[in-house]
Amino acid sequence: MLIAVLLFLSACSSTRFVPDDDYLLSNVRIRNKGADISKEQLRPYIRQHENTKILGFWKFYLGLYNLSGRDDEKGINKWLRSIGEEPVVFDSFLVAQSSQQMSLFLQNKGYFQPSVSDTIIYSGKKKAKVVYTIAPGPRYYLKDLGYGIEDDSVYGEIMADTTKTLLKDGRPFTLEIHEQERERITENLRSKGFYNFSEEYIYYLSDTTVGEHQVKDSLMVMTPEDVTGLKHHRRFRIRDVLFHVGIGTDNLLEEDSGSLASEFDTLRYSGAYIIYEEELSFKPQLLTNSSYIHSGDLYNSRLVSRTHQLLSGLRLFKYINIRFRETGEINDSGQPLLDCVIRLSPGKDQSFSIDIEGTNSSGNMGAAGNFTYQHKNLLRGGEFFTLNTRLARQNQFVRSSTEEFNTLELGAEASIVVPIFWIPLSIKEFRQRYNPKTNISLAYNFQRRPDYTRTIANARMGYNWRSSRYISHAFYPVEFNFVSIPEISSQFRDQISDTFLKFTYEDHLIVNMNYSFLFNQQTLGTNSDFWYLRANVESAGNLLSLASPLWDNNTDKDYDELLGIRYAQYLKSDVDLRYHNRLDNYTSLVWRLFAGVGLPYGNLDVLPFEKRYFSGGANSIRAWPVRGLGPGSYSDEGFGFYNQTADIKLEFNLEYRFKLFWILEGALFLDVGNIWSIKESSSPEGGLFKPDRFYEELAVGTGVGTRFDFKYFIFRFDMGLKTHDPSLPKDERWIPVNRPWTWEDVGFNFAIGYPF
Structure with missing residues (x-):
């Protein structure tokens, strides 16, 4: 049915709705003779x-569009x-433009x-084709x-910064x-008081x-003489900083702060005025600690932006506005004064x-429910508390089970x-620059599968900041x-007893530290190109190994324990681009492109299962x-279930996405990748990574997908x-060359959101 519809669409006359004496613009081409200018750079100007x-x-x-009839009143x-x-009708005027x-x-x-x-x-x-021929000619370069x-007040600041010129x-x-240089100089001066x-005020003679x-x-x-009548650009200083919290906005910008202070409650704290209509729901130091604008300082546009970012990062305010008002007063040095109003x-x-x-997950149907509670100001200091609970059930595929x-x-x-930043160091400048936060979490997870039962308790403390x-x-x-494994089925225990997997299904402790770097150019609500890079480095067991002599239990075991539990030791790193x-x-x-490797050593010769x-699977x-x-x-x-894991992972995915109609989107994709073991002692047969053959063991999957874009979420079927x-076997791996596809070669995936 789908093929018939596609053939029908393709067969429709493309000029059906093109008026007489007009032409359908069938093709636009660019012939570019310039090496330094690409067609992609020129295309937006067509x-x-x-x-x-x-x-x-x-x-x-x-x-x-051409499937529609001539009657404009019909709903279909x-x-x-x-x-x-609608067909694009050729326009010679637009070609000239x-x-x-x-x-x-x-x-x-x-x-x-x-x-x-x-x-x-x-x-x-009734078709027309347009070909643009581009010959850029010689390119000109900057010299001297x-x-x-004209103004001595800014001369020194500009000349001192010429080493950074573009x-x-x-x-x-x-x-x-040239525009970027104007912006750079302006930002530099505005960060040094020139409000x-x-x-x-900047122009060029070329x-x-x-x-x-x-x-x-x-x-x-x-x-500024032609604009303000003054002969020199002036530096401004801050007189007062006033926070207006929860006050009506109708005439607030025009109203004098002094009259506001008489009408509403006013608190002076750390040199700033906090004016509020009702009782403050947070501690006053939350505002002053989140502002880099202080009374007596020179006006600094960069600190204004950082203040806005810091206040926004608190996630307490639905509206934030920072403005300045010239007071008409000057200080003892003759510098004009500004009031800063933060609403x-x-x-x-x-x-x-x-x-x-x-x-x-690959045919395993199930259901899950999540309850999330959030408090954005738990202790009245901007502490963001989240409690999340989850319940999920799924029919894990087991050949011998009908449950x-x-x-x-x-x-x-x-x-x-x-x-x-909860650390015993003075890092005021670091906080101003990067807005760091401290994250503390506790988690508990219970998993019951046909083959085993596992519990995972997690506690961690760390820091997040944006550079x-x-x-x-x-x-x-x-x-x-x-990680505790209270139950293992006898059948599963027998299957893994003589393999490396038995170590991953024993009680163990992981004490690790990790660092993540994220570069993300994506801007929500836009359709621009963007890069995404996440890199992680993780190390576990090294500090415990150094400290183990302090609690040596004098056992005959060839590994160390903490509180009677064996701890893992490994180094792991991966990159997602x-x-x-x-x-x-x-x-x-x-x-x-995803590449990751984990190297177990020392106290445990195999990576913990959860690491x-x-x-395989929807992403x-x-x-x-999956697995x-x-x-x-x-x-x-x-094995009656899928549970393949390893120490090395390499994947490459390519997806072509296109909008169909209504909320429907389509996709064509290519997936390439596999996992490997890093040590022969912990590798099943054929699972060891070898540089001279790993490329022969890359799995290749192709496919099509349909997505339903409901704005708030995307439902995906691949x-x-x-x-x-x-x-x-080697000579049978390329399936379409050796045999017809069967249903066992097809994987169905339902998921929420794009795969990447």
Whole structure:
């Protein structure tokens, strides 16, 4: 049925709704003769594009539009046109505009003698094709930047900062870099007290006649005389800092702070005024500790931004506004004074949510429920408390069992995030710069499976901070995990008794420290390209190993214990790299690379089960079930369930996403990867990583997916197909070459959200 619909859409006349004497814009091409300018840079300046294509050739949305009838009043016709795309009718005026815009873009990039021509090719069936031919010409470069600064008050600050200029000799001349230099100088001056300075006071004089395709620039800075009547730019200092908390906003900006202080309660704390309408729900030091704007300091625009970020990071206020007002007064040094007014509108302190979800992990149906309670101001100091509980049941696939639900999980976690750095050091400057927080959490998890019962108790304390807009860090110097295995089925115990797995199903203790680095350019609500990188490093058991002589139990065991429990010792690190490339308004290409390795040593020769890598499932190699792939070429039908884990993991995923209609989206994907053991003593047959053959053991899965975008969440269904199965004999691994696909080669995955 689906194939028939697709064929029907493809067969529809693409010019059905193109008016007589007009042409459908069927194709737009760019022929670019410039090495330094790509077609992708020029494409945004084309004012008219052809209809959107899926897979580079199929105008799916135009086909949907053409399915509609001529009657505009019929509901089905309206719906088809709303989800489709109207045919793009060729417009010669927009072609001319496109040529002009591309020529202007090239000039702004330093190509002052560009040639942009357009050719229109009319073909049969009312279609037109446009070809733009680009010859940028020679590029101009910067030489000898000079300065013309009329105002002595800013001369010294600007000249002292010239080593950081962006306009360096030999760089290509671009309008963009000149604008960035104006912004840089303005920000530098505004961070040193020049409150009224703006980019409009800076302009350039550029001489392109010096020869050899070079430009001599002069950066000019005007006085404010024409704007304010003053001959010099002035530095401003802060007189008063006033917090307005929960006060009506109708006329607040125009109202004098003195009259507000007489109408509402006022508290003076640490040099600041806190004016509030009702009782404060938090300690006053929470505000003063979250502000880098202080009475008597020079105005500093950078500290204004950091103050806004810090107050926003408290998650206590639904509205934050920082503004300044010139008082008309001057201090003893003749500097004008500003009042800083920080207006805050508190939000709700407490909230809770209940989530019920259905789960499907490679055919294992189940249900789960989550209850989450949050308090954003638990101890009136901005402490963010979260309590999360979870109950889940799932039918774990076991060949010998017919029980509908045979996997149970119960869990609870309590965490508190404190907006200060709990360490015995003075780090005021670090806090101002990075806004660190302390995170403390306790968690308990109970898991009952057909083969074993396991409990995990976790306690940790660490720090989170953000070093830039895109970069954040997490460091947990202390984390305790106590894993207990109270029950193991006799059948499972017999299966693992002679394998390395027996060590992973014994009671053990993990005392580790870990650090995570995150670089994330994604901005919610936008469709721009972005990179994502997460890197983790984790170490366990080393401190316990050094301290073990203090509690030596004089046992005959060849390993150490703490409180009668063997502890793990290992080093582990992994990297997750992703790139989201938006091709157009409807399609995108996303790829992901994951690489991780864990090295057990010392007190325990195998990684703990919960620290081992696994592959397969809805967010991994989707043609295989969770924990159903690897290690390496290992295959053992003796186990009645999937439970393959290892020390090394390597995965690559590529996904082409496209919008269909209504809330439906489609995807085509390719998944490649596997897991391997790092030590022969703990590796099943065929599971050991070997550099000269690991690439032969990479599993390859392909597939298609459907997504339902409900705005608040995305429901995903992916169907993966095994293409290269490393568990098969070498000459049979490429399945489509050796035999027809069967249902055993298909993996179905239901999930919430995108896989990556």
